[in-house]
Amino acid sequence: MPHPRPVRRFLTVSSSLALATAVLVVGHAPATAATGSAAPPKSTADCAALAGLEIPKRRIGLPTTGAEITATTTVPASGTGPAALPAYCRADIAIHPVDPDAPDILMGLALPEGWNGKTMMFGGGGYNGTVPNLGQNVPFGPVDQRTPLGRGYATYASDSGHQADTGRHPIASLDGWFGQNDEAVRNFSGDALKKVHDTARYVIGKAFHRKPGTAYFAGGSTGGREALAVAQRWPRDFDGVIAAYPAWNAATLDLYFGRLTHEFGKPGAFPAKEQQDLLAQRVLAACDGDDGAEDGVISDEAGCDFDPETLLCDDGEAPGETCLSREQVDAVVAADSSWKLPYRVASGERSYPGFPVLSGARMSTPTLGFGTAAPADPMPVTAGYGMQFWNQWAKYFVARDPQISPFAIDPAAPGKWQRRISELTAIQDVNDADLRPFARSGGRLILVHGAADELVSHRSTIDYYQRVQRVMGERATEKFSRFYLVPGANHANFPPVAYSAAYDSLTALEKWAERGVAPGDDQVVADGNAGANRTRPLCEWPTWPAYVGGPVSEAGSFECRG
Structure with a gap:
C-alpha cells in the first residue's frame, strides 16, 4: 500500500538550460533520458500524436496485458488566481487485466503546457470507482494557492481498477460490487498504484521526450492509505508523499x-x-x-x-x-x-x-x-x-x-x-511500519489528520506513527516525516466543519524533498470556512495549540504544547 538507497540530491540549473539538462534524481532515470526517441525534450505535449499509443506490459511493474491511450483531449487554459489552470493535454488510458473477467484500470493523465518536470499522483476515496479530478488540490490544501496542475505538474489518477455505477449505489464511492473479483480487489488494495505510476511515467516520457524528475503522491482517506502503500511497497517511486486522514488498516x-x-x-x-x-x-x-x-x-x-x-x-x-x-x-x-x-x-x-x-x-x-x-x-x-x-x-x-x-x-x-x-x-491492511527503505531513498512523508474525524479515526494514525517510531527510532523518524493533527478538522473538510483545514503541505514537501529544508515550527493551518479569517499553528503530534494571549483569530496568539 527493500534495500538501502542513497538520499536523493538535486542539481540546480538555469532556466535557459531547463529543457536540455537533467534534474538528477538517484533511483529515477535522468530527466533528459528519451523513451525510445532521440528527439529533444519539450515542454508541450503533442496531444493528437499520443492518441492510440500502446504501453507494453513489460513497462509496467506488475502483471497486466498492457495498456493504451483510448482518447486525448486538448483542454484550454482556464480560471484566474488560485483557480488558474494552464492549457493541457488530457490522456485517458485503459490498463488491461490479466484475468479477462476483471475490469480495466481507467486512468487520466494531464500533460500541461510549460510542464515543470514534476508529477503528482492523486489517490482516491471510499471504494474509488471513478477517475479523480486531475486539477484538484492536495487534501487539506490551501485555498489561496494554485493546485499541482496549476503549478505546472503533470498530474494523474485512476479509478483503482473498477468502475462505479450509481445505479447500484447512488453514492459512487460506496459501490463495492468489484469485491467479487480477486484481481479487482488486489488492484483496489494497492496493485493499481504501481500499474498506474509506471504507465504514467512511460506516457510522460513519450510526450515530453524526457522522464519526470521529482514525483509526489497525495491522497486522503482511501487515498491516504494509498499514499502509505506506495511508501511501503515501492519506496523508490516517489520522492514525497502527503497522506491525509489515512484509512491504512482498511479491513x-x-x-x-x-x-x-x-x-x-x-x-x-x-x-x-x-x-x-x-x-x-x-x-x-x-x-x-x-x-x-x-x-x-x-x-x-x-x-x-x-x-x-x-x-x-x-x-x-x-x-x-x-x-x-x-x-x-x-x-x-x-x-x-x-x-x-x-x-x-x-x-x-x-x-x-x-x-x-x-x-x-x-x-x-x-x-x-x-x-x-x-x-x-x-x-x-x-x-x-x-x-x-x-x-x-x-x-x-x-x-x-x-x-x-x-x-x-x-x-x-x-x-x-x-x-x-x-x-x-x-x-x-497497509500496516508495514518499517519505512526505512523509503527514508533511505530520500523519500519524505507528511501525515495530516483532523482531530474531529468522524469516519477514519485520528487515533489510528497515531497508532501507526508510533509503530514507525518504535521501528525506526524517534530521531530517524523525525528526519524524513512529520505528523500533524488539526483540532476541529473533520474528514475531508466535509461540511459543516468547525475548522476547515487549509495547509500548504505541497510547498513544504517541495522544499524538503528538493532543497533539503525540513518543515520547521512555523507551519500554519488556516481555517478555510467562508469568512473565518483565522489561523492556528500547525502543531506536530503530540502537541496541540494553546491560547497564550492576543487576537484569537491569529496563529501567533497560540503556542504548541503537550
Whole structure:
C-alpha cells in the first residue's frame, strides 16, 4: 500500500538550460533520458500524436496485458488566481487485466503546457470507482494557492481498477460490487498504484521526450492509505508523499464499521439527529475552553474529559432533544471506545481505537458519522457512511453474495467467514511500519489528520506513527516525516466543519524533498470556512495549540504544547 538507497540530491540549473539538462534524481532515470526517441525534450505535449499509443506490459511493474491511450483531449487554459489552470493535454488510458473477467484500470493523465518536470499522483476515496479530478488540490490544501496542475505538474489518477455505477449505489464511492473479483480487489488494495505510476511515467516520457524528475503522491482517506502503500511497497517511486486522514488498516476499519452497524442496529440504540447535535454541544461545552480560548474548537482532544452518563434521561423523561436513552448512550460509548478483535487475523492487526465521539467529532455530519437513519436491511442510503461501507464489504468482499444481510456477519464472531476476513486483512491492511527503505531513498512523508474525524479515526494514525517510531527510532523518524493533527478538522473538510483545514503541505514537501529544508515550527493551518479569517499553528503530534494571549483569530496568539 527493500534495500538501502542513497538520499536523493538535486542539481540546480538555469532556466535557459531547463529543457536540455537533467534534474538528477538517484533511483529515477535522468530527466533528459528519451523513451525510445532521440528527439529533444519539450515542454508541450503533442496531444493528437499520443492518441492510440500502446504501453507494453513489460513497462509496467506488475502483471497486466498492457495498456493504451483510448482518447486525448486538448483542454484550454482556464480560471484566474488560485483557480488558474494552464492549457493541457488530457490522456485517458485503459490498463488491461490479466484475468479477462476483471475490469480495466481507467486512468487520466494531464500533460500541461510549460510542464515543470514534476508529477503528482492523486489517490482516491471510499471504494474509488471513478477517475479523480486531475486539477484538484492536495487534501487539506490551501485555498489561496494554485493546485499541482496549476503549478505546472503533470498530474494523474485512476479509478483503482473498477468502475462505479450509481445505479447500484447512488453514492459512487460506496459501490463495492468489484469485491467479487480477486484481481479487482488486489488492484483496489494497492496493485493499481504501481500499474498506474509506471504507465504514467512511460506516457510522460513519450510526450515530453524526457522522464519526470521529482514525483509526489497525495491522497486522503482511501487515498491516504494509498499514499502509505506506495511508501511501503515501492519506496523508490516517489520522492514525497502527503497522506491525509489515512484509512491504512482498511479491513480492520471495515470490521469496526461492522461493529457499529450491529451496535446502532439494536432496538432503540440509534440517536436521532437532534440527539447527535445535543451530544456535540455538550462535549463542546465541557472541553472547548480547555485550551484557554472558547472558539468552537477543542484543541486538546486527548485531554477532553466528558462523562456520557450526563446525557442519560432521568426516570420518566423521554429520549429526545434533551437526553438519550440507556441504549443510545451505550451505543455512543461503543463508537468512542477501542475494540479488540477477539480472534487473530493475517495482517496482525489486533484492534481499532474508536472515534473521538466524546471528545470533539460531530457525528451528525450528513452522510458521515452516524448518519440520519439507523442501519437496517436493506441498508438506507442515509445511514452512516461507515455502516454503508460495511454493508458493501460484507456482501461483496466477504460473502460475495449481494443478497446477504449486513447483520448476517458478526465481526466479533464471524464463524465460517473468519478465514475470508483474515485473508482480506492481509490484502487490505497497509500496516508495514518499517519505512526505512523509503527514508533511505530520500523519500519524505507528511501525515495530516483532523482531530474531529468522524469516519477514519485520528487515533489510528497515531497508532501507526508510533509503530514507525518504535521501528525506526524517534530521531530517524523525525528526519524524513512529520505528523500533524488539526483540532476541529473533520474528514475531508466535509461540511459543516468547525475548522476547515487549509495547509500548504505541497510547498513544504517541495522544499524538503528538493532543497533539503525540513518543515520547521512555523507551519500554519488556516481555517478555510467562508469568512473565518483565522489561523492556528500547525502543531506536530503530540502537541496541540494553546491560547497564550492576543487576537484569537491569529496563529501567533497560540503556542504548541503537550
